Amino acid sequence: MVVVMAAEATASEVDHVVNVVQEAGGEAFVSRGEFAAIIGLSGDIERFAATLNLPSLPGVADVVRTSVPYKLVSREHRHERSVIRVAGVPIGPDTLTVIAGPCAVETPEQTLAAARMARAAGASLLRGGAFKQRTSPYAFQGLGEVGLKILADVRAETGLPVVTEVVDQRDVDLVTTYADMLQVGARNMQNFPLLQAVGAAGKPVMLKRGLSATIEEWLMAAEYIAQRGNLDIVLCERGIRTFESATRNTLDISAVPIAQRLSHLPVIVDPSHSGGRRDLVLPLSRAAIAVGADGIIVDVHPHPETARCDGPQALIEQDLRELASVAHHLSPLVGRTLTPAPAPGPR
């Protein structure tokens, strides 16, 4: 951490900063330039940043961080990239894992049909929402526990482990009973009590990036989960909010290699929700795999025109074979193998 003093800062203001740091148990090294003094800090930087309030001290022009504010999820904490296992299915640097399923669980038939579509598309994990976060209180909010039971039944029949969202911290125990992986949605990325609850639940967590979250804030949110003892976290890039309205959100494809460099956690991409358009799902899936993502998560639906949630972006039958082919052929070019689906039937 570097404290940059203002050009007009006095020597006693510089000394004051040094004293404040030293009293807090840190070290401060002053470098006086022709125009301004610079103070390099070492010690428990996180604590200083959180408590010392250096930007408010007289004469201080700027405070520049030279280290990242997260620890457990950083590459400094763990040099090798992590492999997360979801009921045995790996997500990590050597594989490409496809997760697919309906945005919302509606009926047993729809969910089973969608799971079979998911397998056909190369998926090894089933996604499906029983609890939905909707902008409007008048929109479909999900089937709740009924939906979770449907997912468990479909898992028993197809063998695909289940990834499902938890929206309310009071539901964490319930969802954990049924799910193989808990999903935290974009709007909840900074719902800190929820992050702490899923961190303590004992199941892997998929953490979607918030609509307007920087990569650093995303990793800080993961740190909240990690702090509760759970490092089985998968990051999911799903588009950020920008001025462009041709897509629902702007897929930040660069975030994948950047997050992988800063953190040891796997990073996957959601090409369905970022674009919000079916015709973009295949091109964006190709881009995600090619850029080096550890997986993709896509919406499929047997009857998108009657879907109760996000129908316009769901893949349909004719797209599935192409997605499977893309996943199969592109993976080797980025040094990966497509993660095979578990055998069908009860485990």
Place this chain on the structure above:
Amino acid sequence: MVVVMAAEATASEVDHVVNVVQEAGGEAFVSRGEFAAIIGLSGDIERFAATLNLPSLPGVADVVRTSVPYKLVSREHRHERSVIRVAGVPIGPDTLTVIAGPCAVETPEQTLAAARMARAAGASLLRGGAFKQRTSPYAFQGLGEVGLKILADVRAETGLPVVTEVVDQRDVDLVTTYADMLQVGARNMQNFPLLQAVGAAGKPVMLKRGLSATIEEWLMAAEYIAQRGNLDIVLCERGIRTFESATRNTLDISAVPIAQRLSHLPVIVDPSHSGGRRDLVLPLSRAAIAVGADGIIVDVHPHPETARCDGPQALIEQDLRELASVAHHLSPLVGRTLTPAPAPGPR
């Protein structure tokens, strides 16, 4: 609601849309242009939007809403602008209400000193955080119930009703016991279980705009609260996230008149958190009052350089008289009177 058909849509695709709408109990009026057909809808538009999935029907190019998706908080539901009373202190169209206090409650002395500063600045309500939402798990998270008790003590001594944030839905009952108004922070604007919990708590609510929320999403979030029977909601503009880094956020001053036109709810401005700089608080306060805000909420702190949260933006002693003067002199020019502080001492 208007369904715009693609140029290449067939007559049977147009008929299909009409049938879908009529089967759902709505009316559909077809208008054929030279290049495209347009279908106007009437009936229970909210339900159609949430369930019919019109954008997925074959031949549909676009679906355009011609009505707002919120109801209870709209001007159509209540034509006159509302006055919300916080322990008797009004926030509404005829007054300018100043809310001030420390970002975080730290000690009884600091909170009492800040409350006295708040009064000197023209405030009639005391703000102060006992539960804090922090991006970093390593940052100060607030004193919790101890902080709430300090706020209650300071209220008893100064007479200023208390506005304080609730971060976790499990704390809603506890915070409601102490607070006169519950605050929902920007990061929780779409934490729907929390919105529903504060909607049922029986106290007025201040709802901050999310960092990347459109005005429509903000009003939809208010609708979640209103649906639980609580229309005592005050909207608070606190800056949106943009590319400009000279300020922490970009205060969207235009949002004030727009939200006031769309909704009957009062709209106030937070000039402290939007700018993140003390030197902007007074200019932005003047702008907020002049644009027609129903109030402002500002950070004050007796010793900003030791503040445990957001010290750099807190007003200090020398700014207070100027803020009071600004509030006093500008209010009449926009047809308002400065809301007087309640008498000191226990109520």
Place this chain on the structure above:
Amino acid sequence: MVVVMAAEATASEVDHVVNVVQEAGGEAFVSRGEFAAIIGLSGDIERFAATLNLPSLPGVADVVRTSVPYKLVSREHRHERSVIRVAGVPIGPDTLTVIAGPCAVETPEQTLAAARMARAAGASLLRGGAFKQRTSPYAFQGLGEVGLKILADVRAETGLPVVTEVVDQRDVDLVTTYADMLQVGARNMQNFPLLQAVGAAGKPVMLKRGLSATIEEWLMAAEYIAQRGNLDIVLCERGIRTFESATRNTLDISAVPIAQRLSHLPVIVDPSHSGGRRDLVLPLSRAAIAVGADGIIVDVHPHPETARCDGPQALIEQDLRELASVAHHLSPLVGRTLTPAPAPGPR
């Protein structure tokens, strides 16, 4: 300027940076912390930034500027805020100057009527476009020299000096013959040949902020003009592009005090183009004056419903008196007087 070395940088990499700076004639001060070394630079920082390519040197983690990259337009170059005179009409820290007129010059009658509306609204300068920058090649591009002659005739009759846009550097001489102040539009803010041409034209220049320009880039664009010997520059904030679609652009009201602190140049606000809605012009004008702007520039039109450009945002007769009243009553509260219009008739 501070060079922050990576944690893993070697001593010889640190020495290399020092050598590169010293060979370029600068001084470099090394400060070694527990985790990383920091190098403070002094000397001709602008030249180093433009030519040394420090971020590419081995072992460099980051390069942080501690000084502003513009010179002539900075407060360091001129401590006092400047007053710019447009044919004698001042724009500066003690006055509030209203500029008004039609977005585009269409006919002599329309322009004269608009100029009379401008006077009624308290304006002392007439705006009007003869050359228009339009997103679509199929939109009205302005009357060209015919429009300039109309503006000159209306100036002769009303006494109001003329502010008009120049879109093409080949037209600078022509426009300079007729105009009292040259306007550079938002889309041309980084059209550097045009900036240099208006910088050499010998007339004051109004420089609109680009849609996605940071405040620093805006001041750098002004520096291009200033470098040609022309410091008679007025900055105009007119909204930035964000995700919010309720307004055409998001007026960055905070940019006014920030630009005034960084630069000695006057800063005015365009409440018409930022909002793009007539009903926002008065509230945003009040906000602009209250925040401390040195002036405002507004669209007026005698018949907005037939305007060939931006009719929806033009003020109409009934708004004028209110704008004049706002400008008159708010100015004293921010220590200013409303700039009076020059006497009518030929000068």
Place this chain on the structure above:
Amino acid sequence: MVVVMAAEATASEVDHVVNVVQEAGGEAFVSRGEFAAIIGLSGDIERFAATLNLPSLPGVADVVRTSVPYKLVSREHRHERSVIRVAGVPIGPDTLTVIAGPCAVETPEQTLAAARMARAAGASLLRGGAFKQRTSPYAFQGLGEVGLKILADVRAETGLPVVTEVVDQRDVDLVTTYADMLQVGARNMQNFPLLQAVGAAGKPVMLKRGLSATIEEWLMAAEYIAQRGNLDIVLCERGIRTFESATRNTLDISAVPIAQRLSHLPVIVDPSHSGGRRDLVLPLSRAAIAVGADGIIVDVHPHPETARCDGPQALIEQDLRELASVAHHLSPLVGRTLTPAPAPGPR
């Protein structure tokens, strides 16, 4: 085009809109719903949009376009995707064309070395800037005609046709003499006189997307060029401005398939300038090819640490073989062949 009337619009206001459209030679079809009337328009929509000012008419709530505002560059004008030839080198739907070279031409040796690197990386076209657009007037502005001559000499030696930027419309003739393709930079995307000048120059044009331009505005800028009779235009996505600061700009990878669907023009990607970081160039190149781009344009430099422009993002020797391998192996998966470089030596 659809005019949506306000709920409270009167019958005579509806009639007035119809009359205005009919007087302009158009047709207007009224559809009255339960809450609002909708008016569908047909005829010369572009002219109506540019001149009728429909949003200002009394009773009008909204005007919705149902057709695109560009013509010549649209898929409706030309159904098949175009192939543009640059001195014989194709850019189009069946090939992947790599363009590479130094950001700025500095010396004959540096340019020749960079051109050899470009060939090694699989490039068939040489890029290099002789005229540079720089945010700061104190930064290196390019060698001008000297640089153009160096490019021509290097072309003679290596056989690679030359793509180079033109910054000032006065230089269009000069640059056209030397260049095989003219580049218009992001900051000039809406410099309409420059667009018109390059449209008349008789050479293919590469049009970079503006930092804050929507895809529609980008295509409208291409329409300005096309209007001058030149349809040999290649669109280049190079990142948009967002809140994320980990990259210089946010590469909008979705813009590639969207622009290809809306327009017949080829679309390429610049992975160097969008990310601004060397370590992102290869991943983003892979993503660009996989998403279906018609080409990529990358910075290479023999000595990035001494580059006078954008050194931090230039590829170096060790990256070249990998880029060539990526281009070679990924192309067939998206149905393309890597465009071969022309034979070395004078043509």
